[in-house]
Amino acid sequence: MDAQLLQWLSVNLRWFHLVTGAAWIGASFYFNWLNNNIRPAAGDDPDPAVKGEVFAIHGGAFYRVSKYEGAPARLPAILHWFKWEAYFTWITGFLLLGTTYWYDASAMMIDSAVYALSPGAAVGIGAASLVGGWVVYDGLCRSPIGQRPRVLTGVGSALLVAGTWGIFQLLAPRAAAMHLGAMLGTIMAANVLFVIIPGQRAMVEAMVGGRAPPQAAGAAGALRSLHNNYLTLPVLLVMVSxxxxxxxxxxxxxxxxxxxxVCGVLVRHGFNLRGQGRPRPFVVSWVGAAGLLVVAIATLRPGPSASASGVPSVSTTQVQAIxxxxxxxxxxxxxxxxxxxxxxxxxxxxDRATIxxxxxxxxxxxxxRVMPLxxxxxxxDEERAVIVAWARGF
Ligand code: HEC
Structure with missing residues (x-):
């Protein structure tokens, strides 16, 4: 495809992806906030099934949002579901991954110093990471382990770290990081598509049929929503990196x-604790933020003065030739x-000045090793060493 055309496609997909992602995460943050701020209803609501409410002011208008315990006695004509934000975020993200990485796999996904893959194999590994991540995660949630949320978190996190390590042994590092982000994003969108929305549909159908809403569907949806809640900040951090x-x-x-x-999860946890009204909730968020600082310091490479001595002086002319x-x-x-x-x-x-x-x-x-692409x-490797030594001599 024409490179110019690919750029236009990419910039528009990115824009679409950000807009739908903002809508999805925004809605998710808003409902979290609602749940945390619902207070017992004043008792003047004509509908006795209303158990709590929130008063808010926004954009020059007052809003009163009511929350039902269970289902309302009668379904309104229009019920909003909040699912297309998630689906479109995934679709645009998938197209972006495809046009940026899969389409140009030899340049974007393969680093022979990591593993000498064929382009087909690299794309296969990328696709397998998305599908495999979901299959393993969903299987775990549905297994007996899924009944014990803490064990599930432990096992799931250990597998995720192992998977991350694995994908970094195969793909070029940037592609590996983006596929990790895409795998987590896929889990989040699939949670909406395969568990949360079907659960809600079952609740509505039960209501219409005059039956009690299925408890299991509600519980499964709540667990998946909680996982999505904790994944939002890590996914965003990986994607912007x-x-x-x-x-x-x-x-x-x-x-x-x-x-x-991990830092992203901690920052999010602080916000969740605050929502639950716990004392000093942001201590956890600050630990997460401090963790980011520690990671940054731990990964700093030696600066010019630290390594200038002992490094052979490299001329800019030599670098220009490379x-x-x-x-x-x-x-x-x-x-x-x-x-x-x-x-x-x-x-x-x-020219020399630009260099x-x-x-x-x-x-x-x-x-x-990101460049040359x-x-x-x-x-x-010798040429890389020459360029690095030259830059440290400044
Ligand atoms: C095969 C083509 C290709 C070669 C060869 C190449 N680059 Fe790049 N370079 C790119 C592309 C494409 C981008 C934009 C990447 C992006 O959008 O993330 C880029 C971006 C960059 C950037 C900007 C990075 C940023 O995110 O701001 C720098 C710096 C860079 N290249 C340096 C180099 C150097 C130094 C070399 C030689 C050692 C090199 N490139 C060789 C294609 C190439």
Whole structure:
């Protein structure tokens, strides 16, 4: 596909994905908030089944939201379900993953220093991570372990860490991190599609048929909703980390991403504790935020002054020669590599001044093995070392 066209497709999908994701998470946060802030009804409601209510003001109007214990005696003509936000977030996310990673697997998913996969195998592993993640998670929830939420959390988390480690042994690190995020997002959307909405449908059907709502369906839906609640912040953190190699590159990439997820869960837990009216709830959130700081400090690479001594001085001319062969096929005003019509990110590394001005960016991309993309220009490890040493000499 034309590179320019692919960019337009990508930017529109990203936009759509963000909008639907904001709507989904926004609705989910709002209902959490409602549940936490419902207070016993004043008793003046004509419907005795109303057990609690919330008064709110927003956008210049007053709102009174009532919550029923069980089902209302009569269904209104229009009942809102809140499901398309989730479905469209998944669909646009899946298309984005497909056009960014699967479509260009040799450049975006394979790093022969990690594992020399064929493009077909890389896409197969990506697809298997999405389907497999859901099948394993859903199986666990439906097994006897699913009856014991704490054991389920422990076993599920251990399997997730193992899966994260596994995918980082196969795919290029950035693709591995994005597939982890996509796997968690798939679990969340599938929870809505296969458990939460069918459960709600069963409740409505029971009501219409004059039967008691099925308890099991309600309980399963509540458990899956709780899981989705804890997954929102980690998924967002993983997804926004895609342009920042510090968050997933290197030998410990899998552990860094895992640590980010744990921090995201802790931050979320603080908000949940606050909703439950617990004392000092945000202590937990602060622990999560401090965890992010610890991860950042632990992954900092030695700065220029720390390693300047003992590093052979590298001239910019030497670096320019490497960039001309390994980077300029793409990063030039008129790229020579087929499929590239303009310098990626507008970065043409043709002249000395641009190279000098971008020395930190260049070194960080090269050291993290993100660039050259898919190592299509066959950069050697010696050349990487030269560029990193050069950048540290500043
Ligand atoms: C096969 C084509 C290709 C080659 C070769 C290549 N790049 Fe890139 N580069 C890209 C693409 C595509 C992007 C945009 C990636 C994105 O959107 O995340 C990019 C982005 C970048 C960025 C900006 C990253 C950011 O997120 O801001 C830097 C810096 C960079 N490349 C440096 C290099 C260096 C240095 C080399 C040579 C060692 C190199 N690239 C070789 C295709 C290439």
């Amino acid at each position: 895609n342009h920042y190699p510090a968050a997933w590159s290197g030998t410990w990439g899998w552990a860094i991403v895992t640590a980010l997820c 960039i001309a062969t390994r980077c300029m096929p793409c990063h030039a005003t008129e790229p020579t590599l087929p499929g590239f019509v303009a310098p990626p990110k507008g970065l043409a590394l043709e 000098l001005a971008n020395h930190e960016k260049i070194a960080s991309q090269v050291e993290a 898919g190592n299509l220009t066959a950069m050697t």
